Amino acid sequence: MNDRIVHMLDASPSEDLIQVEGWVRTKRDSKNFCFFEVNDGSSLRSLQVILDKNTSDIAQTINRISTGASVTFTGHLVESPGKNQKVELQASDVILHGEAPADTYPLQKKRHSLEFLREIAHLRPRTNTISAVARVRNELSYAIHHYFHEKGFVYVHTPIISASDCEGAGEMFQVTTLPLNSLDGSKPIDYSRDFFGKQANLTVSGQLEAEIYALALKNVYTFGPTFRAENSNTARHLAEFWMIEPEMAFCTLEGDMAVAEDFLKHIFTHVLEHCEEDMAFFTKWVQKGVAEGLQQVVEKPFIHLPYTDAVELLHKSPKEFEYPVAWGHDLQSEHEKYLTEEIFKAPVIVTDYPKEIKAFYMKLNDDGKTVRAMDVLVPRLGEIIGGSERESRYDVLSSRLKEQDLREDDYWWYLDLRRYGSVPHAGFGLGFDRVVQYVTGMQNIRDVIPFPRTVHNAEF
Amino acid sequence: MNDRIVHMLDASPSEDLIQVEGWVRTKRDSKNFCFFEVNDGSSLRSLQVILDKNTSDIAQTINRISTGASVTFTGHLVESPGKNQKVELQASDVILHGEAPADTYPLQKKRHSLEFLREIAHLRPRTNTISAVARVRNELSYAIHHYFHEKGFVYVHTPIISASDCEGAGEMFQVTTLPLNSLDGSKPIDYSRDFFGKQANLTVSGQLEAEIYALALKNVYTFGPTFRAENSNTARHLAEFWMIEPEMAFCTLEGDMAVAEDFLKHIFTHVLEHCEEDMAFFTKWVQKGVAEGLQQVVEKPFIHLPYTDAVELLHKSPKEFEYPVAWGHDLQSEHEKYLTEEIFKAPVIVTDYPKEIKAFYMKLNDDGKTVRAMDVLVPRLGEIIGGSERESRYDVLSSRLKEQDLREDDYWWYLDLRRYGSVPHAGFGLGFDRVVQYVTGMQNIRDVIPFPRTVHNAEF
Numbered sequence: 001m002n003d004r005i006v007h008m009l010d011a012s013p014s015e016d017l018i019q020v021e022g023w024v025r026t027k028r029d030s031k032n033f034c035f036f037e038v039n040d041g042s043s044l045r046s047l048q049v050i051l052d053k054n055t056s057d058i059a060q061t062i063n064r065i066s067t068g069a070s071v072t073f074t075g076h077l078v079e080s081p082g083k084n085q086k087v088e089l090q091a092s093d094v095i096l097h098g099e100a101p102a103d104t105y106p107l108q109k110k111r112h113s114l115e116f117l118r119e120i121a122h123l124r125p126r127t128n129t130i131s132a133v134a135r136v137r138n139e140l141s142y143a144i145h146h147y148f149h150e151k152g153f154v155y156v157h158t159p160i161i162s163a164s165d166c167e168g169a170g171e172m173f174q175v176t177t178l179p180l181n182s183l184d185g186s187k188p189i190d191y192s193r194d195f196f197g198k199q200a201n202l203t204v205s206g207q208l209e210a211e212i213y214a215l216a217l218k219n220v221y222t223f224g225p226t227f228r229a230e231n232s233n234t235a236r237h238l239a240e241f242w243m244i245e246p247e248m249a250f251c252t253l254e255g256d257m258a259v260a261e262d263f264l265k266h267i268f269t270h271v272l273e274h275c276e277e278d279m280a281f282f283t284k285w286v287q288k289g290v291a292e293g294l295q296q297v298v299e300k301p302f303i304h305l306p307y308t309d310a311v312e313l314l315h316k317s318p319k320e321f322e323y324p325v326a327w328g329h330d331l332q333s334e335h336e337k338y339l340t341e342e343i344f345k346a347p348v349i350v351t352d353y354p355k356e357i358k359a360f361y362m363k364l365n366d367d368g369k370t371v372r373a374m375d376v377l378v379p380r381l382g383e384i385i386g387g388s389e390r391e392s393r394y395d396v397l398s399s400r401l402k403e404q405d406l407r408e409d410d411y412w413w414y415l416d417l418r419r420y421g422s423v424p425h426a427g428f429g430l431g432f433d434r435v436v437q438y439v440t441g442m443q444n445i446r447d448v449i450p451f452p453r454t455v456h457n458a459e460f
Numbered sequence: 461m462n463d464r465i466v467h468m469l470d471a472s473p474s475e476d477l478i479q480v481e482g483w484v485r486t487k488r489d490s491k492n493f494c495f496f497e498v499n500d501g502s503s504l505r506s507l508q509v510i511l512d513k514n515t516s517d518i519a520q521t522i523n524r525i526s527t528g529a530s531v532t533f534t535g536h537l538v539e540s541p542g543k544n545q546k547v548e549l550q551a552s553d554v555i556l557h558g559e560a561p562a563d564t565y566p567l568q569k570k571r572h573s574l575e576f577l578r579e580i581a582h583l584r585p586r587t588n589t590i591s592a593v594a595r596v597r598n599e600l601s602y603a604i605h606h607y608f609h610e611k612g613f614v615y616v617h618t619p620i621i622s623a624s625d626c627e628g629a630g631e632m633f634q635v636t637t638l639p640l641n642s643l644d645g646s647k648p649i650d651y652s653r654d655f656f657g658k659q660a661n662l663t664v665s666g667q668l669e670a671e672i673y674a675l676a677l678k679n680v681y682t683f684g685p686t687f688r689a690e691n692s693n694t695a696r697h698l699a700e701f702w703m704i705e706p707e708m709a710f711c712t713l714e715g716d717m718a719v720a721e722d723f724l725k726h727i728f729t730h731v732l733e734h735c736e737e738d739m740a741f742f743t744k745w746v747q748k749g750v751a752e753g754l755q756q757v758v759e760k761p762f763i764h765l766p767y768t769d770a771v772e773l774l775h776k777s778p779k780e781f782e783y784p785v786a787w788g789h790d791l792q793s794e795h796e797k798y799l800t801e802e803i804f805k806a807p808v809i810v811t812d813y814p815k816e817i818k819a820f821y822m823k824l825n826d827d828g829k830t831v832r833a834m835d836v837l838v839p840r841l842g843e844i845i846g847g848s849e850r851e852s853r854y855d856v857l858s859s860r861l862k863e864q865d866l867r868e869d870d871y872w873w874y875l876d877l878r879r880y881g882s883v884p885h886a887g888f889g890l891g892f893d894r895v896v897q898y899v900t901g902m903q904n905i906r907d908v909i910p911f912p913r914t915v916h917n918a919e920f
Contacts, residue, residue: 004612004678021678021710023881041677042612070675070881072710097710098852098882105880122873123880125676134677138614145605152464152502154598159911160620160685161633161700163918173621173635173655175662177689180634183643195633195689195699197916202635209911209920215530216585217501217594218464218481225620225684229637229655239655240621250481250532250557392558413582413920420565420583421483421530422558451619451669456657458623460669460873 006043013079013087020047020073020089023126024065024100026109029053034062038071038089041131044277048080048088049073061096067109068100068126114447121451121460129286132278133448136271137436143270144223144244144432147263153219153246158206160225163198164410171229172201173239202227207245207427208361208414211390214247214425215417221246223432233455235444238433240453247427253363253372253389256426257349260376260385261302264347268294271439287441294439297378300346305339307331307353307370313343330357331375336382348377360400361414362388374428381438387428394418466503473539473547480507480533480549483586484525484560486569489513494522498531498549501591504737508540508548509533521556527569528560528586574907581911581920589746592738593908596731597896603730604683604704604892607723613679613706618666620685623658624870631689632661633699662687667705667889668821668874671850674707674885675877681706683892693915695904698893700913707887713823713832713849716886717809720836720845721762724807728754731899747901754899757838760806765799767791767813767830773803790817791835796842808837820860821874822848834888841898847888854878 005022022040029035034053037046051073053059065071075091082088102108106120107127117124124130148155161175177195191198206222213220222245229239246263248255272279272294279291305313314325314335319342323332331339331350339348352370355362362371376385391397397418401408408415436448446452451460465482482500489495494513497506511533513519525531535551542548562568566580567587577584584590608615621635637655651658666682673680682705689699706723708715732739732754739751765773774785774795779802783792791799791810799808812830815822822831836845851857857878861868868875896908906912911920 021883023676041614068881070709070883097884098878098880100880107880122672122876123676125673126881131676134614134616134673137617138609141615142605142609145602149598149602154501154594155601156594156910157597157685157702159700159913159918159920161687161913161918164920173637174640175633175635176640177633178640180636180638180640180643180645180649182645183640184645185640185642189640195915196913196918198918200918212582212920213585213594213910216483216583216591225617227621240619242617249530416582418558420558420560420567421528421586423481423530424557450616450673453619453621453656455655458619458621458656458658458660460619460624460672 004042005038005040005045005047008047008077008089009043009045009085009087011077011087013077015076017074017076017092018089020049020075020091022047022071024067024069024071026067027065036065036071036073038073041125041134044128044132044281045085048082048085049075049091050088051091051094055092058094061094064099065094065096066100066102066105068105068107070097070100071095072097114444118446118452125450128281130447132281133436133440133442134450136275136278136282136440137448139271139274140267140432140436140439141223143267146270147266148221148246151219153221154213154217156206156210156213156220156222157224158203158209158222160203161196161200162203163196163200172204173227173229175200175202204228205243205245205429207247207429210245210247210427211414211417211425214249214427215421215423218249219246231455235446236434236437238445238449238452238454241434241449242432243429244432245427245429247425249423249425251389251426252424253351253374253426256387256389256428257302257304257351257374260349260374260387260428261347264376264378264384265298267435268298268439272298282440282442286443290439290441293380297347302376303344303346303348305348305350307350310335310339310348310350314338317343328354328356333382336375336377337379340377340379340382345379347379350375350377355400358388360404360406361390361397363391364396364400372426376428378438381434384435384438385428385430387426389424389426392418392422392424394422464502465498465500465505465507468507468537468549469503469505469545469547471537471547473537475536477534477536477552478549480509480535480551482507482531484527484529484531486527487525496525496531496533498533501585501594504588504592504741505545508542508545509535509551510548511551511554515552518554521554524559525554525556526560526562526565528565528567530557531555532557574904578906578912585910588741590907592741593896593900593902594910596735596738596742596900597908599731599734600727600892600896600899601683603727606730607726608681608706611679613681614673614677616666616670616673616680616682617684618663618669618682620663621656621660622663623656623660632664633687633689635660635662664688665703665705665889667707667887670705670707670887671874671877671885674709674887675881675883678709679706691915695906696894696897698905698909698912698914701894701909702892703889704892705887705889707885709883709885711849711886712884713811713834713886716847716849716888717762717764717811717834720809720834720847720888721807724836724838724844725758727895728758728899732758742900742902746903750899750901753840757807762836763804763806763808765808765810767810770795770799770808770810774798777803788814788816793842796835796837797839800837800839800842805839807839810835810837815860818848820864820866821850821857823851824856824860832886836888838898841894844895844898845888845890847886849884849886852878852882852884854882
């Protein structure tokens with residue numbers, strides 16, 4: 001597997017015959033020679049290949065090669081006279097696998113808008129931007145699995161299809177095998193005929209099930225797809241997105257904050273170290289200072305700030321906000337950015353939010369008004385992680401369910417976790433695609449996932 | 461994170477005060493001392509804890525501790541006089557976090573049937589068998605990501621919701637936001653009102669989309685959930701299961717077979733090395749010889765056998781099969797087992813199946829009758845991997861679509877991959893849950909995934 005162009009580019013000249021496989025990015029003709037840039041997706045950089053046109057039996061093949069064609073060149077690496085590369089391939093032979101006729105192939109050598117590339121999502125990974133995103137996304141995924149594995153967390157596959165109504169029915173996708181065109185809306189739906197014998201939906205979070213495993217294996221995490229049928233046609237929303245949700249037993253909010261900080265620093269360090277070239281590309285072409293911003297998150301200690309103090313700080317600030325700041329209301333993106341970019345110039349973990357704006361499962365503080373929630377805010381983005389210590393007291397959880405008009409029956413097993421061997425436990429969640437968006441600086445989340453699913457769009 | 465019981469069990473006696481967190485498995489009283497077995501999910505083994513009952517202020521706490529209770533003990537490790545462990549904890553203090561009342565806690569110290577445990581899937585990870593499965597499942601997942609990462613494969617998140625009809629409409633789950641109880645079956649469904657503006661389903665495979673990325677990045681893989689709305693109530697079927705699908709460009713069937721063999725050997729070696737204790741447990745209590753069987757797969761070269769030769773060998777065999785062997789029909793499990801267990805006593809890769817019993821996208825051989833498919837068969841299980849070289853020729857693919865009554869329009873982008881820069885490429889798929897089942901020897905697939913989804917069952 002060391003036959004990749006990324007390795008050849010750093011190899012030394014040699015008389016050994018090697019084969020280079022890839023897709024032609026450009027082709028340039030001179031009288032006696034033909035020059036190609038060949039890319040195989042292992043790097044932004046292409047390998048330059050020089051072929052002697054006078055080798056009689058390949059002249060015809062050369063004519064059929066154009067941008068996008070797939071080829072295998074045979075030759076050996078020689079020192080390159082050009083300043084852009086150390087070596088180039090002096091080719092003695094070429095195999096053309098597949099042409100890419102210039103009159104129809106959409107990816108000619110010119111700049112294409114990201115909007116246009118979304119329409120040809122089956123070809124866009126052959127571009128610099130989208131292949132760089134794919135490589136960064138891959139390294140981020142791996143860094144996440146690696147981090148948790150090294151720390152002894154067990155990866156848990158929580159269910160995608162959920163028949164419990166636990167998470168609030170709104171904005172969920174229904175999953176069914178009922179033949180819709182034979183339903184009679186005037187009668188109640190007979191769910192006994194549906195596949196699961198009851199109404200089923202796509203999950204919006206694996207947290208509650210992750211808690212089950214944390215209360216047996218101590219430290220666990222999920223990394224899987226989640227769904228939201230939200231009618232939000234923005235550059236930040238996907239209907240199908242990947243989430244990471246660690247959950248830790250014998251852990252309070254303090255431990256939760258420590259792991260969240262350590263985790264972010266680890267995965268950003270990994271990308272900075274393993275995707276240097278791609279990060280330089282994003283910094284140059286996509287978002288100025290993006291790599292530097294990650295570096296700062298890695299270096300700075302995260303500030304811990306109770307929500308009530310945050311509100312006070314924002315009140316005192318001279319800045320005029322579009323949305324007024326008021327205790328009891330959620331912080332808006334502009335407030336979060338002001339805290340991280342102006343006041344602290346560092347990542348900030350805001351804790352202890354009013355219970356009314358947070359979920360029922362978060363641990364109630366002794367003040368009876370706030371819960372042990374945390375939002376991790378980073379400059380440029382705002383919230384990147386949301387988490388909390390979970391309510392581990394049976395009676396308090398039961399009251400909180402009633403307060404929010406949720407039925408205890410729907411949560412029988414979740415309550416059981418507090419009835420049998422309950423412990424302080426905590427966790428957090430982060431949307432993977434938003435992290436990729438943050439790390440790469442890409443403006444639209446549709447460009448950081450291979451095949452985005454959004455309102456009225458599920459192509460490919 | 462080195463505060464786990466699995467590490468303490470191998471530590472040396474020390475005067476240092478340490479804390480042990482976990483759940484009580486058993487409690488035993490003597491006149492002056494109380495003995496506990498404490499487990500934290502990091503190992504099958506529990507740590508023995510000895511507490512002096514005469515320490516006045518903890519006597520009452522001790523009384524409330526029973527099997528299932530969550531505790532933190534403070535003490536120091538001393539040499540254990542028992543033969544089952546090197547060290548034990550001499551505890552000076554205990555915190556009881558949560559009781560587990562003996563009259564209602566379902567997991568008392570006795571054997572529970574796996575059927576019963578399925579009904580309490582929220583508590584079953586606290587048992588030896590299910591926690592061992594979770595640890596093996598975790599190590600297998602990690603081994604898979606690690607293998608592909610080291611080989612330069614890019615992890616691709618292919619879509620879960622699919623609006624293309626590519627994969628044959630049968631047995632798919634429909635995904636919708638239409639209010640079912642307001643549909644009028646006498647009229648055609650107005651899908652413009654549905655979330656995606658058209659009919660959408662849960663994916664049955666990420667292969668076709670993985671091919672898109674392979675034809676840009678060369679080597680890629682998927683690892684995600686897939687779905688089958690099959691009415692199969694067996695010990696081997698799940699409606700929701702996790703699949704791994706590598707896809708490689710510039711790769712023919714030979715390369716595909718080589719990677720499949722190397723891959724299986726790598727992940728089995730990883731489990732044998734990293735889950736020794738759990739594998740010993742499965743070998744002793746669940747399936748005799750299970751670890752040894754894995755070891756043999758690791759050690760033996762895989763046999764390559766064309767389907768036509770396989771049929772001939774089976775014809776010649778003295779064995780009377782339940783299902784007769786006939787060229788043109790799929791091999792049954794009994795045939796697959798006979799090949800691996802009786803004839804070759806090794807894993808066997810059967811290749812070049814009749815085109816009628818394989819998918820349209822597999823490369824047609826020059827004989828016009830067989831395709832470049834492969835099934836990897838292992839002893840005890842039969843098929844563990846299915847793969848093929850893909851049809852990379854536009855014209856042949858187009859004819860194959862027609863032969864199978866598939867519409868070219870539905871496959872426009874898949875055909876485009878053959879129109880622009882097509883290359884020989886190949887890949888395979890394996891069902892992750894079946895691999896976990898094979899590795900652990902568990903009889904029922906419902907016991908190797910945390911929360912199984914099957915016909916009329918989507919609890920938790």
